[in-house]
Amino acid sequence: MINELKENYGYLFEESLLMEINSVGTFKEIPEGFQLIDIGDYIKSMPLLVSGAVKILREDDKGDELLLYFIERGDTCAMTLSCCMGQKKSEIRAIAETPTKLIMIPIEKMSEWMGKYKSWQNFILQSYHDRMTELLEAIDTIAFLKMDERLFKHLKDKAMVNHNEVIHVTHQQIAFDLHTSRVVISRLLKTLENDGKIELHRNSIKILDL
Template sequence: MEIDLRLLKQKFPNFEKRMLKDMLSYGMIKEIPGGTEVIRFGQYMKMLPIVLDGVVKVYSQYEDKEFLLYYIQSSESCIMSLSAVLNDTPSRVFAVTGTDSTIMMFPSKMVKKWIKDFGAFNNLFYHLYDKRYNDLIETLNQVLFEKLDKRLYDYLIEKSKVSGLNEIKITHKQIAEEVGTAREVVSRILKKLETNNQIEQGKGYVKLLN
């Protein structure tokens, strides 16, 4: 992807021209294949990623279990990574590209400067924080008050929205890891959804029918 001021202005229309020029000067462009780890759990964040194109999945980790927290899409970044950058603390999450992605990486010292100097940069993360907080509340409501079959179906709908496709390339094991349950439970629920004509499934894919 060719990165210039015009493209950055399209991605970040509220950013000042001086901010966009700084992004071009200090940013490092990375074209990253899907399924690649871009943030390691426990790493110190020397660079802050901002997604220009593609999707990145952010997970929490406890012992040997993983739980999908949220997706980072175009013109977004990771608020947990920003926290690690600003506080010079290890990352409490890890992130993996969900599709082939174009990501700009910015030095932590510049991020700290931009937070002070540019209101629009601050606002970007304020809105992301608000969005992630609402995502968290929704996830808690699902875990506490909704049956797992509805939560899993909602998860498939959200994944379809993110990818823009009804057919999702994913295994039962991957779904189990992202939803936070056992593979056998996922297989049973997917079979029920298939019987109800809500999905079609095969080796390595699930397709939404409704």
């Protein structure tokens, strides 16, 4: 685990902190689609991503989901941090977008390292800032973009976190992420294809205009 830590976090954390993370952290490999955190869970550890991507979702009263943002290599989740520090139930669902490797940090180390390591404090504050920026972007997308623009942005975001211009996803899965119907998504995807922005294939989409 220490090699993964140094490769992904060596530029952020001093050697002594890397050694502590290696000592108390738990290394996990999770498959695509694995649910890491569910709404209502008490969070006992915080994830540091080594590779892959995790999508963070909210749920309304009817059980419909809305994608908030993705976290990738070198990231952690501000919503998780907030629940850890306040010992509150999770308000988000975290699902692996791709096969993912991560290190789980016990929550009792969170406040201890905030006072002990300046690099950890900076990392946590920067993580809050980054996730807040992404949340504001998600709000702007919902408030100001038309559905076809939201859809194309979503496809490009998925392509970037997957590091592949071809994404394997069904129309229904996209509809769940964007909190709309499959019929609407199918119609808009066809429009995007006619506009030369994507190519539609069976259970996959190629992004032509990245």
